[in-house]
Each structure stands twice: as structure tokens, then as C-alpha cells.
Amino acid sequence: MKRFLFIVSVLWSFGLMAQNSVLFDKANTFYNDGKYAEAIDAYNQILDTGKHSAELYFNLGNAHYKLNNIAPSIYFYEKALQLSPNDEDIKNNLSFARNMTIDDIDIIPETGMAKIINSLTHYLSFDGWAKTVVVFVFCFVILFLTYYFAYSTLRKRIAFLASMASLFLFCITLALAFHKYNLDQKDRPAIVFASESKVKSEPNTRSEELFRLHEGTKVQIMDTISDWKKIKLSDGKTGWVTNEDIKAL
Known part of the structure; x- marks a missing residue:
């Protein structure tokens, strides 16, 4: 069966x-x-x-x-x-x-080492980094076994150095994989689908209107309360919009 x-x-x-x-x-x-x-x-x-x-x-x-x-x-x-x-x-x-969107929102630029690390982290997906980690583990095992069983001093030296390089790259890619995972967990993007969305200071219709967004603008979802989503823009501004105004990616 x-x-x-x-x-x-x-x-x-x-x-x-x-x-x-x-x-x-x-x-x-x-x-x-x-x-x-x-x-x-x-x-x-x-x-x-x-x-x-x-x-x-x-x-x-x-x-x-x-x-x-x-x-x-x-x-x-x-x-x-x-x-x-x-x-x-x-x-x-x-x-x-x-370029067709109306809202012109500034992006807070990353600087220094954070920019380099995040740029490298985003080069591959989490699955991509995980596969790379497996490759370097495999290389380390093979090279270390080669070092262990080699008779020639030169071969031992080359295999040992190569295995240590593989181990080092394994540690780096493992760290990048975890960093990518953490970034992905925090990344909750959404696109504004309403032609015009009123962003409120609190999750209710009676609260103060902070600003307005228009269709196509990308935001980050920070929190959810009932029919409202707290969003954050790339320039750091935050506010509340109704669920129907945005669509999570």
C-alpha cells in the first residue's frame, strides 16, 4: 500500500x-x-x-x-x-x-566594518553559506587525513597548511551563516499596496497622523497589534498602518 x-x-x-x-x-x-x-x-x-x-x-x-x-x-x-x-x-x-514610486525616503548608510561584513553576508543566502560550510568541513577532513597518512615531509607540510586554511575558512563561513540567519530573522520587509497609507502614531484611527506613504514603498514590520502593523522606514521613521495597506514579503 x-x-x-x-x-x-x-x-x-x-x-x-x-x-x-x-x-x-x-x-x-x-x-x-x-x-x-x-x-x-x-x-x-x-x-x-x-x-x-x-x-x-x-x-x-x-x-x-x-x-x-x-x-x-x-x-x-x-x-x-x-x-x-x-x-x-x-x-x-x-x-x-x-523609480515609479512617489515617496523619496533616505537610506541610513552603513559605514566601516559593519558595511563590509553585511555586504559579504548578503552575498549568499543562508542555504548558500550552509553549503559552503559543509564544503570546507569536507576539505578539512580530507586534507587532515592526507597530512596524517603522508610519508613525505613536504606533503605533510602542504597538507597541514591547507587543512588549517580550510579550518579557518570553515570558521569564517560558519560565522557568516549564523549572521545571515540572524539578519533574516530580523528582516520582515513589506510593500505598501495602498495608493495612499496614513501612518499613525498609535495603532488606532483616533491617533495622530505622522506622515503618509504611497504604493510601492518598502518598509520593515516591527510589531503587530490586532489589525495594525508597526513599520519602520529606511530613514528610521516608525509608525502604525492597517494590515490591509501593506503586504509582507
Whole structure:
């Protein structure tokens, strides 16, 4: 019975992959023909099956951008960038989409060693750093065994130095992996989807209005109370908006 269920599961997975491939080609055809709304519908059908990829989000962002849907285009470009953080095409298109936003918010620049460490940390995803850690552990074990069993003094010396270098790189990449994990845990980005959102001083409609945000602006979610989210901007400003005004990434 278990074997039968396994076979059914495998066949269902292959069938779903084939269906998604057909849908993806169909969506791309719609996009190339200038039928962007139809392309979006087809791409969303793939998302509904639980399939996620940088390419899928990127194409969704492109289709929304063509229709001047500011918030959705930025949202899907950001989703694509989460899965493929070093893709220059995604970065460029995201930059074009951000140029359509109204809000001009300053970014507090990082300086010194913090800038270097964070820049290096964001070069790979957490999974990427974890895989790199495993590679250096494997290299250390192989090189140390080579050192242990080598007869030649020169080979022993080279293997020992190489194994120590692998151990050092293992420690560095392990630290970067944990740092990336901690940054990801604190990173709760969202995109403003409301055409205009009133940012309040407290999580209620009677509180003072601090400022207003417009669609496409990226914020960080700091806290949640009932139907309200506390947000923080890149310039350090904070306030409360209703849940319906933003969409978490």
C-alpha cells in the first residue's frame, strides 16, 4: 500500500511539473504578445500549485511593470531577489520599478566594518553559506587525513597548511551563516499596496497622523497589534498602518 501511494505521489508530482511547464510557456507567450493581464493570470495559476522560483516572480514583476502596477511589480521583483540575491537583471528591473514610486525616503548608510561584513553576508543566502560550510568541513577532513597518512615531509607540510586554511575558512563561513540567519530573522520587509497609507502614531484611527506613504514603498514590520502593523522606514521613521495597506514579503 505504501509503495502504491509513493508511486501515485511521484506520478502526481511529474504531472504537476508538466502542467506548470505548459502554463509557464503559455504565460510567456501571452507576455510576448503584449497580453500582460492574461500572462499574470497564468503565472498566478502556477503560484497556486505551490511552485515558486526567481524566474516566475521575475516574470510576474515584468508583467505588472508593463501594466504600471507599481506595488505588485516591486513586490514580485523583491520576491525574486530573495531567491536569487545576485541576479543583476532582477536588481536593474527593481530599480526601474522603484523609480515609479512617489515617496523619496533616505537610506541610513552603513559605514566601516559593519558595511563590509553585511555586504559579504548578503552575498549568499543562508542555504548558500550552509553549503559552503559543509564544503570546507569536507576539505578539512580530507586534507587532515592526507597530512596524517603522508610519508613525505613536504606533503605533510602542504597538507597541514591547507587543512588549517580550510579550518579557518570553515570558521569564517560558519560565522557568516549564523549572521545571515540572524539578519533574516530580523528582516520582515513589506510593500505598501495602498495608493495612499496614513501612518499613525498609535495603532488606532483616533491617533495622530505622522506622515503618509504611497504604493510601492518598502518598509520593515516591527510589531503587530490586532489589525495594525508597526513599520519602520529606511530613514528610521516608525509608525502604525492597517494590515490591509501593506503586504509582507
